[in-house]
Structure formats: C-alpha cells, structure tokens
Amino acid sequence: MPRRDRGRAAGRPAPWHTLVSVAQHPTSSGPAATSGVPSYRERLWVPWWLWVLGLGLAALGSAEVYLGAPGLATWVPYVVLVPLAALGLWWLGRIRVAVRDGELWVDDAHLPVRYVAEVGVLDAAGKRTALGPQADPLAFVVQRPWVPGAVLVVLDDPADPTPYWVVSARRPERLARALRAAKAAGGLTPGAGSATG
Numbered sequence: 724m725p726r727r728d729r730g731r732a733a734g735r736p737a738p739w740h741t742l743v744s745v746a747q748h749p750t751s752s753g754p755a756a757t758s759g760v761p762s763y764r765e766r767l768w769v770p771w772w773l774w775v776l777g778l779g780l781a782a783l784g785s786a787e788v789y790l791g792a793p794g795l796a797t798w799v800p801y802v803v804l805v806p807l808a809a810l811g812l813w814w815l816g817r818i819r820v821a822v823r824d825g826e827l828w829v830d831d832a833h834l835p836v837r838y839v840a841e842v843g844v845l846d847a848a849g850k851r852t853a854l855g856p857q858a859d860p861l862a863f864v865v866q867r868p869w870v871p872g873a874v875l876v877v878l879d880d881p882a883d884p885t886p887y888w889v890v891s892a893r894r895p896e897r898l899a900r901a902l903r904a905a906k907a908a909g910g911l912t913p914g915a916g917s918a919t920g
Contacts, residue, residue, distance in 0.1 A: 762822050763901035767867045767891055769816035774809075781808035818865060820892055822901040825909075827876065829865050829890050836905045840879035844895040847871040853889045863888045874898050 769777075785800035821828045826835050845853055850873045854866060863885050866873060872895035876888040892898045 762904060763894075763898050764821040764823070765819070765893060765898070767816060767818045767820065767870055767893070769812050770869050773869060774812055777808045777812045778805060781805045815867070818867070820865075820890060820898065822898065822905050825905055827888070827890075827902060827905075829863075829888070832863065832865075834876070834878070834888065836902060838878050838880040838883075839876055839902060839906055841877040842899045842902045843875040843877075844899050845873040845875050845889070849873070849875075850889070850891075858889075859886050861885050865890050867891045874902070876902065 781804045782801070785804045788800035788804075789797045818830050819828065822836075825837075826833045827839070850866070850871070853873065853875060854864065858864075861884050866889060870891040870893055872893065873889055873891045874895045876890065878885060878887055890898070
C-alpha cells in the first residue's frame with residue numbers, strides 16, 4: 724500500500740512555527756519496545772459514556788416513531804435505529820495509531836519516520852490551537868474530540884506539501900517517545916512484519 728504523502732514543499736513558509744512552540748517536547752527516555760512488539764499501538768475507541776448517549780438517543784428516537792406506528796411496525800424503529808447507532812459508534816472508534824517497522828501508522832495512512840523533523844506533545848489547549856485558525860489547510864489531521872491529547876509531527880519532505888500531522892492519542896508522551904526512538908534507530912522499530920489497518 725503506498726504511503727499517503729504528507730510533508731512540506733520546499734520554499735514554502737512554515738505556518739506551523741507557532742504550533743511547535745505550543746507543543747511540549749518529551750524526553751526520549753521511556754520504556755523500550757520488546758522484540759516482536761510494536762513500540763506503540765493504540766485504538767481510539769469511543770468512550771463508554773458516548774455509547775450510552777448514542778444508543779440512548781437512538782432508543783429515544785425509536786420511541787418517538789413507535790408512538791405513531793400501530794401493530795408490528797412499532798418494533799421496526801428499534802430494529803433499525805439502535806443497530807445503526809451502534810455501527811456508527813463502532814466506526815468512529817476504528818482508528819488505530821501505531822509506530823512499527825520504522826513508520827507512523829494512522830489508520831491506513833503511514834509515514835516513514837525518516838521524514839519526521841520534529842515531534843511535540845499537545846495537551847487539550849495545544850490541540851485547540853493546532854486545530855484552530857492558525858492551522859495549515861494542508862495539514863494531515865486525525866482527531867477525536869473525546870481524546871484530549873495529541874501529537875504534532877512536523878515533517879521534512881520537500882516532495883510533499885503537507886507540513887505536519889496532528890494525531891489524537893490517549894498517551895501522547897509515549898507516542899512521541901516511540902517516534903523519536905524509531906527515528907534514532909534509523910527508522911527501524913521492532914514490530915510485526917505486515918501492517919494491518
């Protein structure tokens with residue numbers, strides 16, 4: 724699967740300079756990856772309270788339709804709306820973030836760490852800044868509102884116009900450490916041979 728190009732075009736101003744100052748820069752210390760295990764892996768699951776809210780709203784909508792339908796048709800809204808809500812919530816939580824085999828994987832997009840110039844950790848306020856009016860429209864952003872932290876990955880790829888990635892992560896410090904360790908190791912991190920999305 725080809726890499727989705729994400730980088731910065733040569734000669735273009737760096738609009739992310741203020742975002743880099745917002746990002747905290749973690750140390751490279753941290754737990755080392757063990758052989759055969761990716762140095763970082765996470766799935767951005769939907770939290771339990773959003774499941775309760777989503778399924779509750781689907782049930783409430785079904786009840787509203789139920790009140791106006793006679794006979795056996797009363798159960799049709801429940802049979803349709805509640806599974807659709809569950810499927811939608813599952814789909815929202817499908818994104819996986821991993822550092823393996825010398826690449827940052829975010830869902831099906833992947834970036835070789837050799838193109839990573841700088842990595843910073845964004846807290847909730849930094850994430851709002853990174854996604855606000857100062858954001859570059861060419862940035863690659865995968866964010867989930869229920870995940871407060873994120874990582875800002877500034878790229879150095881003259882052949883690619885994307886200046887940086889902003890990726891939600893529940894443990895952004897660990898993700899940043901894993902990226903730095905993979906870059907320091909020459910882009911090779913222990914991990915499974917084939918990538919799964």
